[in-house]
Amino acid sequence: MGELTPGLMLVHGNRAEQLRDVLVAWLRHEPLAPLEDEVVLVHSNGIAQWLRLALAQRDTGCGIAAGLDFLLPSRFLWQAYRAVLGAALVPERSPLDxxxxxxxxxxxxxxxxxxxxxxxxxxxxxxxxxxxxxxxxxxxxxxxxxxxxxxxxxxxxxxxxxxxxxxxxxxxxxxxxxxxxxxxxxxxxxxxxxxxxxGPLGRAAVHEAFMAQAARQAPGARPAGVPRRILVFGISAMPGQALEALAALARWSQILMCVHNPCAHFWADIVPDRDMLRARYRRQARRPGMPEVLDEAAIHQHAHPLLAAWGKQGRDFIGMLDDVDDPSVREGYRPAFAALHRRIDAFDRLEGEALARATLLQQLQDDVCDLRPLSETRGLWPAVDPAADESLRFHVAHSPQREVEILHDRLLDAFDRDPTLRPRDVIVMVPDIEAYAPHVQAVFGLYEADDARAIPYALADRGQRRADPLVLALEQLLGLPGLRVGMSHVLEWLDVPALRARFGIREQDLPTLHAWIADSNIRWGLNAAQRADWGFQDPEGDGAALHTWRFGLRRMLLGYAVGPDAPAWHGIEPYGEPGGLDAALLGPLDALVGALERHWRVFSAPGTPAQWLQRFLELEADLFLAEDEQDDYTLKRFRESAQEWFEACDAAGLDEPMPADIPAEYCLAQFDQAALSQRFFAGAVTFATLMPMRAIPFRRVCLLGMQDGAYPRIRVPADFDLMAGRYRPGDRSRREDDRYLFLEALLSARDQLYMSWVGRSIQDNTPLPPSVLVAQLRDHLDAGWRLVAGAGGDG
Structure with a gap:
């Protein structure tokens, strides 16, 4: 095991492939000990999966991807705070989180x-x-x-x-x-x-204490728990606190940060609010011919319009990096990269034959990299033939369903014409995956795997709360006091294998139960008491109002006991269909309804956190039995979230009775928490949410739902949010995130960037505007390129 030289090493590049190659070369050059894990900080599961697969490649990677600990920066930094300040001063979780x-x-x-x-x-x-x-x-x-x-x-x-x-x-x-x-x-x-x-209270106070301790501690004395090496990859935005902490950790650890930078030149002053950047150093040089002081009115003469319009979030991050990028330190590690035949500024620009063969998409990407203004663009690139150049495509549809249908047709055509194109080379991103998931399943899931029209696909970023039937059943059962418990509810719950397993009901028994429930006239309500909660009184007063589950079960049991032709007994008409061996199903059905009645009574009363923890665990144990590993994981996660909620209430001193929906909402929300272990690449066309820091290179990048109002997404800040309207470099903004994400998507497409939106009303066919970002891109193309003579189309 060789010694690693501590320090912060920054590598800038405009293509993820080049940054990956630099990372791989460095890992090969300075490997860790055989059983020592590499700590890799990423901001999305997509980047984590792509990097893991890239490292596993035999020719371009390390041949194996093992011993990799992928972490979110916030989680890692809290661990670093504890390692430096001590577990006694920094709790495992901050009481002010x-x-x-x-x-x-x-x-x-x-x-x-x-x-x-x-x-x-x-x-x-x-x-x-x-x-x-x-x-x-x-x-x-x-x-x-x-x-x-x-x-x-x-x-x-x-x-x-x-x-x-x-x-x-x-x-x-x-x-x-x-x-x-x-x-x-x-x-x-x-x-x-x-x-x-x-110890200090709150994340900000802990960070200040950490910085003070790091300044006092000797550079060579690495605290226990701080890794020898930290890799940072694919992150295009980070709070100033996080950057300060990483710079401090560089006193003891070797930190290699691979920075996705869209432009090879200094471009901080082409974006508004440049006077707020106070970086001590400047890594990049100005583009030749650009004045040292750029006048506001002359920006268009020296800058790329789209980078100026969409690049604010990335500009801020690179500006903050410049504040910690000491040139003397940089010159210290530059020779080590030169020995590996790698540049620490790995920008890839078009040259020679590649320049002459460049598609419209590649020309646009090269313009951004070279900070080329429109005046130069017009004189550099040849006329475009839309029939021969398909690298940029815009599609207008009448509905999201039609958008997905058009995409399916276009992908079938692309796979047919290019045998080297594989489903895994295509990513489709939408503003809201939950809104598009039903349409994707309806179109891409229509064909069997052996059908020539079938395209393998995978839905990423879906919250388990909306996609897992077991979680959906849990959500409804936790809300029993506000649920009418209709026939459809129980039939849906019976479709969940874990619930059937608890009551010994087989899947082949479901048609029989469906028929009995429908024919016995069960409609809604567990019993008369629950009906009364909804304002319906039981005139008979026997606890089994008409058309409730208790009423229907009485009919079934009476019919089994006396037969179908017996007269009514105490106002109950026997339902005689249950008989023979099938009659054994009445026991599990009665047990299910009885369990629902018990938990409805308990859940209807407010409870303290301790009581709700016990109630939730009893409901899970009474109604579910895991059938497979996935169900076992889901139920375990539910139990853990309930326990975590109770511990949080206990730590906060909250012991007040509350209704069921408050703890239920917290526990269910945990199923929607993203994790770096989520599956992203699955050898299929990936459908995902447009998320920041997902600049993964794909041959085809498809953006759906690019209509006005849907993207950039609108998030109205709270009236009491004092950060709103008081911008600082590094602040997170949903609209600025989306603008920079659109730029990242454009730069990460290798063969084609495909965009579609609902551009016609489905009622009267009136035109509907696209996203302002799509409109800006189309205007830029119209201003910078010309069509070949005789070519039609709208760009």
Whole structure:
């Protein structure tokens, strides 16, 4: 095992393949010990899977992908804080993290609402008998303070010291709006409520303590738990705190950060708010001919319009990297890369024959890389023949269903014309995968595998809560007090293997049960008591109102006992169909209805966190029995989430009775949490959500749902979000994320970028506008390129 030289090494490049090659060459050059794991920081499961497969390649990779620990940066950095400061000072989970803050706020809000400073909150919390408004407000406030800890640590520090003020991106201090005076007061209350522990409170305070300790500790004395090497790949945005922490860790660890940079030249001053960037160094040189001071009116003469319009998020990240990219350090590791025949600025530009053969898509990508203004674009590239050049394609459809149908036809044609194109070479991204998943399944799932029209496909990024029938059944059962329990509900639950297994019902028994349930006139309601909850009284008073499940079971049992032709007994008409060996199904059905009645009664009453934990575990044990590994994993995850919720409430001191839907919502939300272990590449066409930091190279990148209003996605900030309208470099913005993501998608396509949108009304065929990003791209193409003589089309 050789010694690794600590330090922060940055490698910039505009293509993920080149960055991967640099990473592989370095790992081969300086391998770790045989049983030592490589720590790799990524921001999405897609990048993790792509990098894992790339490292496993025999010719271009390492031949094996083992001993790789892929982590999210936030999770890794908290582990690093604990390693440097000690587990005694830094808990495994911060008491001021979002998940813990929700339940602390749930306890505190009713007490605080009585104080005059919290009058805005008191008005919102008025008339809240079921605690839903309190829970929603606690969630929003916990999320807000979680964001403050990452992006506005200086605000929280000032507030904790009693200074109710705001600090802008230029370091200037200003007054806090009077109507928001409750926010500093609430933060001070939260800090005081957590108590005076042995260590710093909150992520921001822990980060400051970590930085101070890192500055005091000797560079060679690597703390236990800090890895010898840290790899950072595919990340195009990161909070300033995270970059500072990585730079501090470079005192002990070797950190190799592969940065996706769309442009080979310095481009920070072509995007608005460039005066807020205060980087100490500048890694890239200006493009030849660009003035040192770029006048606002002259930007279009020296910059690429699309990079200026879409690149703000990436510009901020690269600007923050420049602040820690010391040129003297860079010159120290440059010779090591030169010995590997690798450049630390791995930009790939068109040259020679490649320049002459370039498609429209490649020309556009080269323009971005070279920061080429439109005036140069017009003179450089030849006329475009749309019939021969299919690298950029726009499609207008009347509905999402038709979008997917057109895509299916176009892909069939592409596979037919190019035998080297494989399904795994295609990615399809949409703004909301849940909205498009039914259409994808209806079109791509229409054909059997042996049909020539079948295209293998995989849906990524789907939340388990919407896609797993077991989780869907759990969600409905946790909401029993608000459920009518109709015939369709129970029939759907019987389709879940884990529920059938608990009651000993076989799949082949379902048609018989369906017929009995329908013919015995069961409609809705477990019994008369549940009907009464919905305002329907039982005139007979015997607990089995007409058309309830208890009423239907009485008919079935009476029919089995006396036969189908017997007269009514106590007003109950026998249903005589159950008989023979099939009659044994009445026992499991009666047991199921009995279990539902018990849990309905228990769930209808509010309970403390301890009571809800016990109720949830009893419901899971009474109604489900895992049939396979997937069911076992799902039920285990549910039990763990219920336990985590109870522990969070216990740590926050919350012991107040609450209705079922509040703990249920928290436990179910855990099934939608993304994980780096999610399957992404499956040898098929991948359908995924448009997510930041997913610049994975594919031969064909297809974007669906690119209509106006759907993309860039709109997220209206809360009225009390003080970050809104107070921009700082590095801030996360859904709209800026989506703009940069669109640019990343354009740059990651190798053969074709395919875009479609609902551009015609399905009712009257009136035109509907595309996304502003698509419109900007089309306008740019119209301004920079010309068609060959006689060519038609709209670009």
């Amino acid at each position: 979002k998940a813990a803050l929700v339940w602390r706020l749930m306890r505190l809000l009713p007490q605080l609402a009585r104080q005059p400073v919290y009058a805005p909150l008191a008005r919102f919390l008025a008339d809240d008998p079921d605690m839903r408004k309190r829970f929603q407000l606690a969630e929003r406030l916990a999320d807000l303070f979680d964001q403050y800890q990452v992006y506005r640590a200086d605000w929280l520090d000032a507030w904790a010291r009693g200074r109710d003020e705001l600090i802008d991106g230029r370091g200037r201090t200003g007054p806090l709006p009077p109507e928001q005076a409750w926010q500093p007061a609430l933060w001070r209350t939260l800090v005081a409520d957590v108590g005076d522990g042995a």
